[in-house]
Every structure is written in structure tokens, then in C-alpha cells.
Amino acid sequence: MKFLRKLWAIPEAGIFVPLLVFTLVFFCLNQSFLEPNSVAAMLRAMTFVGIIAVGQTWLMIAGGIDLSVGSVAGLCAIVSSWLMKTQGLPVEAGLLAGLAVGFMAGLVNGLIVVRFGIPAFIATLGMLYVARGLNYLLCQGYPIYPIPDPLKDLGRAEPLGLSWAFVAFVLLAGIGDFALRRTVYGRMVYATGGNVEVARIAGINTAWVQIGCYMLTGAMAAVAGMLLMSQLNVGQPEIGVGWELDVIASVVIGGVSLFGGVGTVVGTFLGLLIMQVVRSGLVVTGVNTHWQTVAVGVIMVTAVGVDLLRRRTKIS
Amino acid sequence: MLNPDHSLNPAFALEMRGISKSFAGVRALSDVTVRVQQNHIHALIGENGAGKSTLMKILDGVYPAGTFEGQIFLRDRPVRLGSPFDARQQGIGYVPQEIGVIEGLTIAENIFVGRWNEEGGVIVDFQRLFTRAAELLDTMKIQLDPRVQVVTLNASQRQLVMIARALAARPSVLILDEATACLTLDETRNLFRVVRRLRGQALTTIFITHKMSELFEIADSATILRDGTVAAEFERAQFDEHEIVAAMVGRTIENYYPVRESAVSDREVFRVEELTVPHPHLAHRNVVDGVSFSLRRGEILGIGGLVGSGRSETVNALYGRLPHRGRIFVEGRETLVRNPREAKAHGLGLLTEDRKLDGLLFNFAIRENVTLHDLPQVSRLRVLDRAHETACAAHYLQQLSIRAPSVQTPVANLSGGNQQKVVLAKVLFPKPRVLFLDEPTKGVDVGAKNEIYKLMMGLAGQGIALVVISSELPELLALADRIVVLARGRIVDEFNKQEASEQRFMLAATGGANSHLSN
CATH class of the missing domain: 3.40.50.300 (P-loop containing nucleotide triphosphate hydrolases)
Structure with missing residues (x-):
């Protein structure tokens, strides 16, 4: 009993328990659910949304939100593949340019929100359209392929039965988690999202903390978009369509508050897992695939409800 | 009686x-x-x-x-x-x-919130609503126009609206x-x-x-x-x-107002000349108008005045939170204080008036709040040193006798007095030279007040210059070595502890501001 209460007090408990329950249920329904192949497939599938979710976690804790991540991921993939294929730039230059586009998109988002005071929801919704539009303008709506061999090989490699993209995700999530919890900058992110005025009085440059988080999120979107491009072997203009919702859903399921100041990358990781387990679980149990979407919606709202309940029991 | x-x-x-x-x-x-x-x-x-x-x-x-x-x-x-x-x-x-008022609504709508019509019905009869509100305010002897939007009211007027709201239900x-x-x-x-x-x-x-x-x-x-x-x-x-x-x-308090033991040094640490803070909304009007004073090491300067006299704006401007004109000298050198970051870098510290609004991070524990103003002190190569951070926070927990189970207790779970001490610990952590304390004992009980007074005397003894704003006149008169009285943004009187009296203070504060209701 005491153990259970302690578990309940850990911020991530609200997600960890249902994650276990779902996993067990699906495993009982179909033992192949936890076979290595199936697990590897699940982990691979959450990679791209996962990478962006790390950045979004930082941003939302700092009190912002970015709806443009999917479009930015697509734009970065197209820009880099266009530079490499059509303009003949070397692979490194193409990737760096893609990354730069991600940073720039984040910078623009950040400046518009922080300096001009336009609500993040609106500003980044605008960027969602702008980035997707630029993407189609650049490629005329056609996929760009083939992409250079080194990238193709990178996308095909299967370290540990997974992918380099997944390795990148784990690394970025690990660094992101440590930096957020244990560095001075991470603490400033929490303080800024917790109460901007308190942070300002403490001498924290809250504008740059927030803009920095927008840039980080943009860069993460670029990384995810280009990694998917390497795996698909195509600069696909549809890369990233609809990602923003999955990203935000997993971050929120993971316990990050929409008001900022609360959450962890570990929580987001668990949130990603829970979404993936439910999706894959419904597939292996042979349920109509459209139920996945219904399930994600239900889970997100439930997760936030459970989190609120947990907070309440802790305070009173 | x-x-x-x-x-x-x-x-x-x-x-x-x-x-x-x-x-x-x-x-x-x-x-x-x-x-x-x-x-x-x-x-x-x-x-x-x-x-x-x-x-x-x-x-x-x-x-x-x-x-x-x-x-x-x-x-x-x-x-x-x-x-x-x-x-x-x-x-x-x-x-x-x-x-808890609704700022966008009028006084009348706030008073009868949820019961705008006596008889029910969908469309609000505003004439009737205003009349009812006016009658109620009249019996309460409150001179407020029920048609005025609550957003324009100051804190005390808002409180009166809240009381009127409670009384409107005839409890x-x-x-x-x-x-x-x-x-x-x-x-x-x-x-x-x-x-x-x-x-x-x-x-x-x-x-x-x-x-x-x-x-x-x-x-x-x-x-x-x-x-x-x-x-x-x-x-x-x-x-x-x-x-x-x-x-x-649970005990008798000796020396409710502690007596100053250390002498004030002659060395000036801080001086401001002709500080002017423009009104946030009205052109050609200043909330602080040509305020000048200087501070010596270990001195406690009291700033008095009625609510709205520009007391709070003065210290907030000096800490870089409000746009201002005027010259500021720290340790004899003229310095720019354009934002709190620069203020902190020059050794200034500010305890804000409302700890709920901008005093503490309520999502966090005591430890994270205490160290917030000087994170480099508790980190190595930008990585936080948890053990050192805990030790630092525990030191202040003990020094300010903050009553909490541990430094990991969330500040939201503390009582008002203990929260206030955490705010104090927070502003003391970077070791400021000059400390602005805006209502340091607001909403704090007698025991904690006494402890905060002792603490302030101790800080002055260490050579920190304190600027104290307080609405409690006895407190101001007992603690401050020198008092400046503000009215309508201007200094209307200045006197030393020996010359201080409630009469002189009130005369200055009200006499110089014969229309202080007009804001």
C-alpha cells in the first residue's frame, strides 16, 4: 500500500501504470505483440515524432507551443534533398542547410511570439501553412529522388535491428532529459514557464530562453524530417503531415502542462510509448485501424485527467 | 463599549x-x-x-x-x-x-455575478442592475459608480466590491x-x-x-x-x-521591534537623482516624479505614503522593472538599470509586494526557489550540483528558521509567513548590496513579522542597505533610520528616526495628496 502511494507520488506514475496495463492486455490477447520484431517495429515507428517531441517538451515547459513542427520537418527534408539532387551540393552541405532552415523557422516563430506578442498558437499555426506552402513551391509537389548514396545507406542500416534514426532519438532524448533537469539552462526553462515575472526578476533573459526553445524545436523537426527522408530514400513533400498533433498529444500525455513549468522528457518518452503500444496493439488484435485514432484521442484526454487527479491528491 | x-x-x-x-x-x-x-x-x-x-x-x-x-x-x-x-x-x-473579481465587467455585474436579474430571464436589465448596485453601495457608504469597469479599480476598491458581492446575497x-x-x-x-x-x-x-x-x-x-x-x-x-x-x-515576544545595535556607516552605496516613471497609460503624467535619495551602508530607509503614492513604482523602477528616467549611482559609479538582470548584476535585490503574483515559483520546492537568483553559484560547468544546491538551501532554511520538513517541500504547501521567508532567502542568495523590500511583512503573522524584523536588522548590521516600503506605520517608524514620504509620486517630507512621528507622517502623506482618490 505504502509502495503504491509512493509510486503515485512520482510525476510519471500516472502514465507508467496504464502503459504497463495496456502492454499486458495486448500481450494476453496476442503473444506475438512482444516478440522482438514487433517491439523493434514499434520503437522504429515512434522515432520521428519522438525526436520532435523532445524539443516540444522543452518548449512547452518554457511556456510556448509549436504547431508548425510537421511542416517544418517536411520543408527541411525538401530543402536538403533539393540542394543535394537539383543543385548538386555535397551531402554535408545539404544536411546543414536543412538544419539551418529548422533553426530559422524556430527563430522566426520565437521572435514573432516573444517580441511581437502574437499568441504562440496563432504564430506557429501561420508557420505551419507557410512552411508547407514553401515546400510545395520548391518541389512543385513532386518527390525529389534519388537522394545521394551515403544517405540512402544510412537510412537502410539496421543497428541492433532498429535504425540510426532510432539511435539518434535515444541519444537526443537522453541529452535532452539530462540538460533539462540538471543544467542551469534547463532550470531557466522551468522557471520561465513556471512564472515569467519571477524568472525575469531573477535576472533570467526569458525572451531568449523562450526563443531558444523555439529554435531547438525547429532544429529537432529538421533532424526528424531529414532522417525520415534518408529512410524513405525520397525527398517526399508529404513528410511531416499531421505530426504536430501526435507530437503535442504525446507530450501532453507525458505530463507536460500546457501552462508551462511542469514536465520531463522521461514523461514524454512514456507518453510516446503509450501511444505506440495502443496503436500497434490494436493492429495485432485485428481491430479496424481507424479505432487507433479514436483511442489516441481518448487516451490523451484521460491522461490529462489522471494527471490532474494526481496533482489534486498530492496538494490537498 | x-x-x-x-x-x-x-x-x-x-x-x-x-x-x-x-x-x-x-x-x-x-x-x-x-x-x-x-x-x-x-x-x-x-x-x-x-x-x-x-x-x-x-x-x-x-x-x-x-x-x-x-x-x-x-x-x-x-x-x-x-x-x-x-x-x-x-x-x-x-x-x-x-x-477574485472579473476585470472586464462593471462593478454592478461583479456584485451580482450570476444573479444579474432578480426575476430570472435571459436579457439583463442593466438599468435595474445599476440601481440595485447603487443602493447596496450606498448602504455600505462606498463611493463607487456601479457602471465603472472593475479593471480600472485599485486593490482596495476591488476588495470593497468583493465584500459588496458577499453582502448582496444577504448572508x-x-x-x-x-x-x-x-x-x-x-x-x-x-x-x-x-x-x-x-x-x-x-x-x-x-x-x-x-x-x-x-x-x-x-x-x-x-x-x-x-x-x-x-x-x-x-x-x-x-x-x-x-x-x-x-x-x-505560544510564548511571549520580547522586543517586538528589535533595537538597532550597529551604527550606520558614512559610506554611500546607492544614490538616485530625479527618478521619474511615466504613467503606463496616460501621457504627460508621471507615477514617480523627480524622486532623489541616497543610501549609506547598513542604513534602513523607509518609504512611506498612501497606496498609489508611487512607493512601489519607485523601487520597481530602480530594479529595472519599469521604464524610467533619472540617474542611478551604485558605489559612486553611475549605472544603467534597464532590466532586472542589470539590477542584479550591480548588487541590487527586490522583494516584490505580492509573493503569489511574482514572488515564488509555486510548482517548485524550497530548494529551487532559494537558488534561482544565482544558479552559477550552485553549478559547475553549467551543470547543477544537486548536493551543493541542497546544502545552500538548507543553510537558509536554518538561518531564516523556515518551518518546513525539508528543502524539498513544495513552497505551495508552506504557510504565508514561511513563504515570505523563502522569498527573502531567494533575494538574499546572490548577496545583494542594496535590498528593496516592498511590504516585507504583508499577510504575515505576528511571530513571523518579529522574525523578519530581526532579520532585517541583522542584514543592516552586515552592511546591506535596505529600502523598506510598508503600509504599517508603526513598523516603518520603528525600523527605519530615515523616512521619505511620497505623495503623488513626489517626495513631500523626509525625516530621521528622532524627528519621526505618526502625526508628521500622516500630515505629509495626506496633505501633499489632497486628491489621492483621483487615480
Whole structure:
């Protein structure tokens, strides 16, 4: 009993328990659910949304939100593949340019929100359209392929039965988690999202903390978009369509508050897992695939409800 | 004054019998019994964390029946209060500590919130609404136009609107939870006059206050809480300041205002010349207008004045939170203070007026709040050193005698006095040279006030220059070495401790601001 209460007090408990329950249920329904192949497939599938979710976690804790991540991921993939294929730039230059586009998109988002005071929801919704539009303008709506061999090989490699993209995700999530919890900058992110005025009085440059988080999120979107491009072997203009919702859903399921100041990358990781387990679980149990979407919606709202309940029991 | 209880009915208007309440295993109230006679004004006093607000939240149904032990009786009839709505239905009116007005609506709409029409109906009859509000305000002797939007009101006017809202429901029991904390002296007297008159109309009042003068002026009886139990009960005839304070803190306080032991040095650390802060909305108007003063090492300078005189704006501007003109010198060197970052870098520190609004990070523990102003001190190569951070926070926990189980206790779980000490620890952590304290004892109980005074004297002894703003005149006169009085943004008087008196202060503060109501 005491153990259970302690578990309940850990911020991530609200997600960890249902994650276990779902996993067990699906495993009982179909033992192949936890076979290595199936697990590897699940982990691979959450990679791209996962990478962006790390950045979004930082941003939302700092009190912002970015709806443009999917479009930015697509734009970065197209820009880099266009530079490499059509303009003949070397692979490194193409990737760096893609990354730069991600940073720039984040910078623009950040400046518009922080300096001009336009609500993040609106500003980044605008960027969602702008980035997707630029993407189609650049490629005329056609996929760009083939992409250079080194990238193709990178996308095909299967370290540990997974992918380099997944390795990148784990690394970025690990660094992101440590930096957020244990560095001075991470603490400033929490303080800024917790109460901007308190942070300002403490001498924290809250504008740059927030803009920095927008840039980080943009860069993460670029990384995810280009990694998917390497795996698909195509600069696909549809890369990233609809990602923003999955990203935000997993971050929120993971316990990050929409008001900022609360959450962890570990929580987001668990949130990603829970979404993936439910999706894959419904597939292996042979349920109509459209139920996945219904399930994600239900889970997100439930997760936030459970989190609120947990907070309440802790305070009173 | 005679006890006005001449009713033939000996019943208690309100009885809370044997109330116990725990939060996550921590006992907040244990076996508390409060009885209030019909038509009495009953004071509930005690230090922060004594359980006053918890008790009142039980009475208001915020903590519903079933989540506590004990029983509530209204006129000897047991009642079950499952929600604040139940409490309203039973005739309990509650004015909370925090002001909760709807800024975008008019005064009248705020007063009758949710009951805009007497008869029901979809379309609001504004004429009728304004008339009703005007009548109510008139009986309360409050001179406010019910058509005015609440956003334009200052804190004390908003509080009056909240009280009017509670009275509009014609309660039989009115709870005022530190409702006088942000009222001016006149407004408080006025309110008491109204409450007295309502007492004649079968209104029983419970009020929570930290101000001893209010207790003596208005209460018929009092219950003193300490650590969640009833420490003492007094009838008006037995009121004695020493006994009451002793019951509150569980000991007698020696030297309530500590005496200054160290001498003020002659060395100037800070000087401001012609500080001017423009009005945030009105052109050609300044909220602070040509204020100049200097500070010496270890000096305590008091800034006095009425609410709205520019006291708060002065220190906030000096800390870089408001745009301003004028010259600022730190240690003799002219410095620019364009934002709090620069202020902090020059060794300035600010304790803001409202710890709930911009004093603390309520999502965090004591530790993270204490170290926030100097993260480099608790980190190596930008990575936080947890052990060192804990040690630093624990040091302040002990030095300021913050009562908390550990440095990892969330600040949201602390009482007001202890929260205030955490804010102080936070601004002290980067070791400032000059400290601006904006109402450092606001909403803090007697015991904690005394501790904060001692702390301030200690800081002055270490050579830190303090600028103190306080609405409590005795406190200002007792602590400050020198006082400047502001009215309408200008310095209207300046005097040393030896020349200070309440009369001189009030004359300056009100005389120089004959139209201070106009803001």
C-alpha cells in the first residue's frame, strides 16, 4: 500500500501504470505483440515524432507551443534533398542547410511570439501553412529522388535491428532529459514557464530562453524530417503531415502542462510509448485501424485527467 | 463599549464542533471548536499555518462534508456543506483572501455575478442592475459608480466590491478572510461601521486578521488558533494584547521591534537623482516624479505614503522593472538599470509586494526557489550540483528558521509567513548590496513579522542597505533610520528616526495628496 502511494507520488506514475496495463492486455490477447520484431517495429515507428517531441517538451515547459513542427520537418527534408539532387551540393552541405532552415523557422516563430506578442498558437499555426506552402513551391509537389548514396545507406542500416534514426532519438532524448533537469539552462526553462515575472526578476533573459526553445524545436523537426527522408530514400513533400498533433498529444500525455513549468522528457518518452503500444496493439488484435485514432484521442484526454487527479491528491 | 448581545435566544448563530482535518497525513486542524453568538463579530486569529483559512474553507464548503471530522451547526441545526454553493444556500457569505473579481465587467455585474436579474430571464436589465448596485453601495457608504469597469479599480476598491458581492446575497454569517489586508485605514473604519450596522440586522461576522488594532476596535469575541488547535478564547472584556499575542505564538515576544545595535556607516552605496516613471497609460503624467535619495551602508530607509503614492513604482523602477528616467549611482559609479538582470548584476535585490503574483515559483520546492537568483553559484560547468544546491538551501532554511520538513517541500504547501521567508532567502542568495523590500511583512503573522524584523536588522548590521516600503506605520517608524514620504509620486517630507512621528507622517502623506482618490 505504502509502495503504491509512493509510486503515485512520482510525476510519471500516472502514465507508467496504464502503459504497463495496456502492454499486458495486448500481450494476453496476442503473444506475438512482444516478440522482438514487433517491439523493434514499434520503437522504429515512434522515432520521428519522438525526436520532435523532445524539443516540444522543452518548449512547452518554457511556456510556448509549436504547431508548425510537421511542416517544418517536411520543408527541411525538401530543402536538403533539393540542394543535394537539383543543385548538386555535397551531402554535408545539404544536411546543414536543412538544419539551418529548422533553426530559422524556430527563430522566426520565437521572435514573432516573444517580441511581437502574437499568441504562440496563432504564430506557429501561420508557420505551419507557410512552411508547407514553401515546400510545395520548391518541389512543385513532386518527390525529389534519388537522394545521394551515403544517405540512402544510412537510412537502410539496421543497428541492433532498429535504425540510426532510432539511435539518434535515444541519444537526443537522453541529452535532452539530462540538460533539462540538471543544467542551469534547463532550470531557466522551468522557471520561465513556471512564472515569467519571477524568472525575469531573477535576472533570467526569458525572451531568449523562450526563443531558444523555439529554435531547438525547429532544429529537432529538421533532424526528424531529414532522417525520415534518408529512410524513405525520397525527398517526399508529404513528410511531416499531421505530426504536430501526435507530437503535442504525446507530450501532453507525458505530463507536460500546457501552462508551462511542469514536465520531463522521461514523461514524454512514456507518453510516446503509450501511444505506440495502443496503436500497434490494436493492429495485432485485428481491430479496424481507424479505432487507433479514436483511442489516441481518448487516451490523451484521460491522461490529462489522471494527471490532474494526481496533482489534486498530492496538494490537498 | 457594551456587549450588544441582548437577544433572548441564547443559541449560537454558528457552532463548529470538534473539527479535525488532515492533508496527506499532516494534521491541519485537530478537535477545533468555535462558537459564535448571534450578532457577534468574532475574530479568528492566529499565526500563518495555524489553521484559520482551513477552518474557514470547511465552513465555506470548499472542503466538503466528509473530508473532515466534526460537525457544523447553524442556529443549533446541523448542516452538511458539500460545496460553496451549499454554503451560499445556507446563508454563509465568504470574502476570500485573494481578490477574485472579473476585470472586464462593471462593478454592478461583479456584485451580482450570476444573479444579474432578480426575476430570472435571459436579457439583463442593466438599468435595474445599476440601481440595485447603487443602493447596496450606498448602504455600505462606498463611493463607487456601479457602471465603472472593475479593471480600472485599485486593490482596495476591488476588495470593497468583493465584500459588496458577499453582502448582496444577504448572508446570515459573513466570513471576512483577511479582507482588510489591502484596505486603507479609512476604508477599514468605514467597513467596520457598515458591519456594525449590519450586525443589528442579524448578521454574524467572522473575521480573520493579523492587525491587533482591528481586533480591539471591532471584535466582540475571539478564538485564537495555534498549530491547528484552539489556544485560547476571549470575550471582549478580557481582551489583552499581551495575552493574545502570547496565546498566538505560544510564548511571549520580547522586543517586538528589535533595537538597532550597529551604527550606520558614512559610506554611500546607492544614490538616485530625479527618478521619474511615466504613467503606463496616460501621457504627460508621471507615477514617480523627480524622486532623489541616497543610501549609506547598513542604513534602513523607509518609504512611506498612501497606496498609489508611487512607493512601489519607485523601487520597481530602480530594479529595472519599469521604464524610467533619472540617474542611478551604485558605489559612486553611475549605472544603467534597464532590466532586472542589470539590477542584479550591480548588487541590487527586490522583494516584490505580492509573493503569489511574482514572488515564488509555486510548482517548485524550497530548494529551487532559494537558488534561482544565482544558479552559477550552485553549478559547475553549467551543470547543477544537486548536493551543493541542497546544502545552500538548507543553510537558509536554518538561518531564516523556515518551518518546513525539508528543502524539498513544495513552497505551495508552506504557510504565508514561511513563504515570505523563502522569498527573502531567494533575494538574499546572490548577496545583494542594496535590498528593496516592498511590504516585507504583508499577510504575515505576528511571530513571523518579529522574525523578519530581526532579520532585517541583522542584514543592516552586515552592511546591506535596505529600502523598506510598508503600509504599517508603526513598523516603518520603528525600523527605519530615515523616512521619505511620497505623495503623488513626489517626495513631500523626509525625516530621521528622532524627528519621526505618526502625526508628521500622516500630515505629509495626506496633505501633499489632497486628491489621492483621483487615480
